[in-house]
Amino acid sequence: MSAQPTIYLVTGGGRGIGFSLVQALSTRPNTVVYAGVRSFPPGADSDLGRLAAQSPTVVLPIKLTSGSIEDNHAAAAAIKGKFGMLHCVIACAGVSSGLSSVLSATPSQMRSDFETNSISPLVLFQALAPLLLATHAASPGSASPKFVAISSQRGQITDCMAYTFDSYGCSKAALNYLIKKMDVEHPQIISFPIHPGSVKTEMGHAGVAALSVKLEDIGGISAEESAAGILSVIDKATKESQGGRFCTWEGEQLPF
Numbered sequence: 001m002s003a004q005p006t007i008y009l010v011t012g013g014g015r016g017i018g019f020s021l022v023q024a025l026s027t028r029p030n031t032v033v034y035a036g037v038r039s040f041p042p043g044a045d046s047d048l049g050r051l052a053a054q055s056p057t058v059v060l061p062i063k064l065t066s067g068s069i070e071d072n073h074a075a076a077a078a079i080k081g082k083f084g085m086l087h088c089v090i091a092c093a094g095v096s097s098g099l100s101s102v103l104s105a106t107p108s109q110m111r112s113d114f115e116t117n118s119i120s121p122l123v124l125f126q127a128l129a130p131l132l133l134a135t136h137a138a139s140p141g142s143a144s145p146k147f148v149a150i151s152s153q154r155g156q157i158t159d160c161m162a163y164t165f166d167s168y169g170c171s172k173a174a175l176n177y178l179i180k181k182m183d184v185e186h187p188q189i190i191s192f193p194i195h196p197g198s199v200k201t202e203m204g205h206a207g208v209a210a211l212s213v214k215l216e217d218i219g220g221i222s223a224e225e226s227a228a229g230i231l232s233v234i235d236k237a238t239k240e241s242q243g244g245r246f247c248t249w250e251g252e253q254l255p256f
């Protein structure tokens with residue numbers, strides 16, 4: 001009988017950092033990775049469509065529109081039916097409605113960023129926590145299940161003067177608070193937010209273009225590098241070392 005696989009779920013798994021996380025996880029032995037996408041099924045000619053076709057028992061695309069209670073609970077039911085448990089969730093889907101100021105930020109910018117970046121990870125956790133807790137209950141002495149959120153340094157309050165105001169930063173600050181509270185309320189689950197670096201993705205390029213800067217000129221990293229760093233931090237994380245703490249993809253601890 002083969003050993004129980006380690007089961008991951010990555011949201012925003014169709015492109016950017018999320019896809020690189022799925023791709024890196026798919027190379028690990030005895031691992032299954034659910035790739036959450038809102039546009040389901042992924043096209044046969046998309047990166048995720050090709051990867052899932054190459055590794056159909058390892059990479060499992062799943063419909064997951066951020067914040068949709070229906071999608072999140074349907075995904076949880078599908079994973080429960082197949083495996084009964086889940087070892088690690090990486091909440092990566094995110095949006096940025098662009099730079100603004102306290103005076104110019106519109107309620108719709110604030111709502112959009114909070115909806116995807118702050119509220120959706122809450123909906124995700126509420127749907128999937130029973131599966132993470134089932135993992136812990138099945139082997140309480142083993143590594144604890146994990147719920148990791150891809151946050152941003154722009155959500156720091158301590159060092160917020162390093163950045164201009166934007167609704168995105170507000171939404172990531174709210175996310176950090178939420179994840180820290182998850183960690184406190186659920187001793188069986190290791191929860192923490194992580195900054196992925198300045199990453200050469202659609203969002204990364206758009207974010208610095210607004211400042212007339214190029215990621216290449218400020219040490220921007222590839223999505224593959226970011227994903228490798230994030231997974232290394234996740235692999236090493238224990239409740240004591242990382243639970244409820246904020247760090248970078250390189251494992252450097254950050255103040256909230």
Ligand SMILES: NC(=O)c1ccc[n+]([C@@H]2O[C@H](COP(=O)([O-])OP(=O)(O)OC[C@H]3O[C@@H](n4cnc5c(N)ncnc54)[C@H](OP(=O)(O)O)[C@@H]3O)[C@@H](O)[C@H]2O)c1
Nearest residue numbers: 012016017038065066092093094152198199201202203204
């Ligand atoms: N790139 C950076 O420099 C950087 C820096 C700090 C933090 N981050 C964070 O890293 C995470 C990934 O960003 P990225 O750079 O990879 O951005 P990206 O390339 O723009 O990808 C964003 C991902 O989020 C998904 N998404 C957005 N809204 C969604 C929704 N309502 N439902 C489901 N999926 C949704 C997108 O899916 P679709 O393909 O369906 O649109 C896509 O997979 C985000 O949380 C971002 O805030 C990025």
